[in-house]
Amino acid sequence: MIYGKNFADVYSKHLIHFSIQVAPRIFKLLSSKNTNKEILDLCCGTGQLAYYFLTKGYKVTGIDFSEDMLYHAKKLNKSFIETEKAEFYCDDARYFSLNKKYPNIVSTYDALNHLEDDLSLQQCFQQVFEHLEENGIFIFDLNTKLGLSKGGTFIREDEAIFSIIQSMSEPSRNKAFTRYYGFVKDDSSHVYYKYDEVVYNTIYKMEKVREYLYDTGFVSVEFAHLNNLLKRVEEPEKEERVFIIATK
Known part of the structure; x- marks a missing residue:
């Protein structure tokens, strides 16, 4: 989905709360998993989550399908771009190719719900898998049917x-x-x-999401609670939104 200029402007000022809230939770989880301070932010939007990780010493690559959203991401993270700690690209989550592997890949604010169908989601998973290092972690959230x-x-x-x-x-x-x-x-x-x-x-079936990830090659798939990514969710369809943590 490509957002227009006016909505991107509104988003950058008034719809950034989710990224600001979940960034510390994702940071806490990643810090408990590995010490590799590099991350690919898939569907990065206007760059708030990227900014948080950059201030924590991470190197960040951001991808989004909207040039207007990326305008704000680049503006917010200008100083980090100038010091080569951050870079941003306009690309499709289903087909992106960066010729590089990352220890961590994240996608937030139900960005993957915006893909057209289950096939598009599977295509995205395949690209993520190919861009992850061995034992790399993929973290993303989805709105459930509920x-x-x-x-x-x-x-x-x-x-x-x-x-x-x-x-x-x-x-x-x-x-x-x-x-x-x-x-x-x-x-x-x-x-x-x-x-x-x-x-x-x-609307995806959560069991199908799990199945697609395993079929792609991920060795571990866990559902986690929105407010605490260290807390596992056994019945994700009973939640309104869940995080999924997949390990290569």
Whole structure:
């Protein structure tokens, strides 16, 4: 999914909470697993998670399918790019090729739910596997059917933004979508501009996700709790969102 300029601007300021919250949890888990301070951030968005790891001494490579999202990621991490600690590329999660292997690969904020179907997810897993070192770790989160089946409308209003978020699901098609629209103030001109973006999600069966990872070649697949990645989840379909930790 390629996000447009206006939505990327809104995302960089008002939709970064998830990355900020989960970055320390992922850091804690990776620190307990290995000491290799390098990470590939797949579907890196506007670069908040990358920034956190860069401040912790990691070398970070970011990939995203949206040039507009990458604009913000590069701006946020400019000093690290200049010192060659960070690099960012526009590429597709299903087909990317960097001719390099990494000890850690992460993908957050249900980015892989945005892939079109199960085949696309399997293609992504294959590329991740090929870019991982032996014993490397792949960490990503997914919204479950339970999480994506909950519709509703959320309205936020303050001086900086008027935002409406509407979520709906179509379980018969294994699809859900969220529309983000409203008006946001430009920081420099103080003029409000409109944004309107629909984010589509694919509903995956968690057992199928596990199966795809094992079929790809991963030797260990574990589901973990959103708030504590060291806490395992035995019945992921009963959670609204889970993290998956796969080891090569």
